Amino acid sequence: MLIKTLLLVVGVVALASAEKYDGYKVFEVTPTTADQIEALFTLSKDADQFDFLSLSRIPGESARVLISPEIEQYFKTILEQKNIRYQLADSDFGRSITTEILENRLLRQLKPYSGSGRLGTERYYSHEEINAYLDDLAARYPSRVTLKVVGKSYEGRILRTITITNGDGRLGKNVILMDGAFHAREWISPASVVYAIGELVENFEENAELLQDYDWIVLPVVNADGYEYSQLSRSTRLWRKTRQPVTINGKECYGTDPNRNFGFHWMGKGASSNHCSDIYAGPKPFSEPEAVVVRDLIHSYSDRGIMYLTVHSFGSYVLYPWGWTPDLPDTVEDLHEVGMAGADAIKAYSGSTYTVGSSTQLLDEAAGASDDYAFQAGFPISFTMELPRGGLYGFDPPASSIDRLVKETWVGIRAMGKKVTEKYPMPKAVYL
Ligand SMILES: [Zn+2]
Structure with a gap:
């Protein structure tokens, strides 16, 4: 009231x-x-x-x-x-x-994060608060959590991954690499990724099987500048891109779509060369430091990486390659099987329907995206998960529905993670 x-x-x-x-x-x-x-x-x-x-x-x-x-x-x-x-x-x-x-701002004042304990699901958090939560996890669970600075955003925000293990010290396990907040306005994405981190670390006993032979490496906020910018005011709420300005023919526009900026079929179909467009692919491949960070993560784990999962919104899809062509990869059945494990689990849990298929076939071409890049770099399973539509225009599930959505999303992520551990139980080298 x-x-x-x-x-x-x-x-x-x-x-x-x-x-x-x-x-x-x-x-x-x-x-x-x-x-x-x-x-x-x-x-x-x-x-x-x-x-x-x-x-x-x-x-x-x-x-x-x-x-x-x-x-x-x-x-x-x-x-x-x-x-x-x-x-x-x-x-x-x-x-x-x-x-x-205004609601977001008020909730932030009324329910501040103290910097210790699990982040709640009653509101959206800033990049700084999410980083504070990672610090808190590293302090409370030193044997199972390590943090690593993996780069900086254009405006200088520190980007960090959290590596989650079961603490047994065994090296060389397979890897599941997950990220969120590629697109600034998709606030439910980092909320869901942070919840997943919380489940893997703080609810470890229930999820131990996911960490038996696999490590999870998570970058919760890729596009930190854009994410913060989208929280400033109503005129910035729908911001999607990064914040690095580009000037062409004397006209300055801000930002590149980080999910069109990857150097694989860069500037292909579904990407724009207009620097003011929301799907601008950038002046060159990997012009954005945020895309470079994800590229380097993909390569540094490609010898162990089995699943790459990037969380976006919205539309209720599990999308797999390719995004640059309507053609399907040879291993489409493997991708579909793992994606369906997520969709089926969500259906059973909440009744929500997810559609599983290739990006291009279900939506449209979107060349230069991170999921295609991870797939061609050797991750046999690579997905873009588009979370459900919420609120008035889809990217804005109200704070009151965060709890329901992040829990549902976790059910899907956990099911896909479990399927991957069953399908690829041996060290990755065996499958190469
Ligand atoms: Zn997106």
């Missing part, structure tokens, strides 16, 4: 001046034919005008799109011409996003 009243007061003050997203609406569109899906994909290429927050190639699957007041009528006309079913999902996007930012 107190929070609601405060939000109302602060919200009214904040809304008094004109700001980004004033008058914007969110529409939900549901294409049911191949022709309608194609029409929406064509519109989505014009990302400056039509900000599609999700779009898949599955008929009947709805997508959300953010529409400015200037193009609303034009947009509706196109939908009506193509007979595409649509409805209004949010009539005042600016106001909704303001409320969300």
